Amino acid sequence: MSPFSFFRIGVAIGEAGCTPPANSIIGDYFIARKRATALGIYSMGVTLGSVLANLFGGPIAEMQGADFGRWIDSIGLGALFTGLDWATVEGWRIAFVVVGLPGVLIAMVVFFTIKEPPRGFSDEPDTSADPSTGWSVAFQELKHKPTFWWMAIGAAMVAFVGYGISSFQAPFLQREHGLGVSDAAVNFGAPLSFLAALGTFFGGYITEKLTPKSQTAVAWVPAVGLLIAVPCYIAAFFAEDLTVVFIFWGIAAVCHYAYLGAQYNIGQGVVSARSRATAIAVLLILVSVIGNGIGPYFVGYMSDLFMGLQLADSQFSGELTTAVCSAKDSGLAEAQRVVCDAASSTGLKNAVSVTVLWFLVAAGCFFMSARTLKRDFVAPLATS
Secondary structure (H helix, E strand, C coil), rough: HHHHHHHHHHHHHHCCCCHHHHHHHHHHCCCCCHHHHHHHHHHHHHHHHHHHHHHHHHHHHHCCHHHHHHHHHHCCCCCHHHHCCHCCCCCCHHHHHHHHHHHHHHHHHHHHHHCCCCCCCCCCCCCCCCCCCCHHHHHHCCCCCCHHHHHHHHHHHHHHHHHHHHHHHHHHHHHHHCHHHHHHHHHHHHHHHHHHHHHHHHHHHHHHHCCEEEEEEEEHHHHHHHHHHHHHHHHHHHCCCHHHHHHHHHHHHHHHHHHHHHHHHHHCCCHEEEEEEHHHHHHHHHHHHHHHHHHHHHHHHHHHHHHHHHCCCCCCCCCCCHHHCCCCCCCHHHHHHHHHHHHHHHHHHHHHHHHHHHHHHHHHHHHHHHHHHHHCCCCCCCCC
């Protein structure tokens, strides 16, 4: 295994150790009917992080290593990298470091400023504040909570689509609309991520406002948002004008990410205080395996499949394949290259459109979760 793989594993371990305890702490700080907004604000970190990653990562990724090395020298830090040949360092590697480094500072701020409240601090006075426990006890609670499992499958399916689309957002804009990496990141990636952050916040805010009237709002509000997002995403993928693309994609992003706080609210709300972190860990395992693990591969596979179908129907059906078009040394004629580019663009467009349809399954799962929510929730969902 390469050192790069070990570093990636280290990043994953660090990320995995954040969300479960953060949810447990938020559950201790906020009463049940206030957690939707609190968790929505917390969940905005994912999408706001994407804003910063696009604003800084996209332009930095297009930089040449030598140029970045000269900039390091100009600010007096060149002596720290005397053994490094900047000309051999790709821009995307620099972007990872520059975007990730502030996380170290933020981790220090969190460590020295956030205090953990007593377990069950915000729960009802007669609720037992049992100490934290192991997986077996948490699973004993979860196995009798269909609300959790329907929500977890739904959240995993949303992540399946979300990771798939985000992984191919820049390639789609490049192939379909001719944008460069920097333009795609700054003009689309960053503002769309900001709109997704707004959707995350308003999903929690709307849920909190609707819960006194409908105690299952935390489950059905995300479902409605996902149903709205499907036609908006597809309209964005097939629109030709970039302004229209942005408008529909923006609406879809707001509706799509209204689910994010809800998954944590339901995940920790159906178990006792001692099992909150474990329940969120189980949720994130499903989300990571199905969403991050399979989603991008599904889009890539479908893109190649649809591209192959396009090539088979072209005038070069006996000559061009996906592998031939992708080969750098294939020596294709100009007419063949045009057909390859068009097939690649159409293939990806069809792939992301088909992938978005999985939101229908996810919405159904959230609606199913709403059916047993009142029975499974361990704290009052609303006040009179």
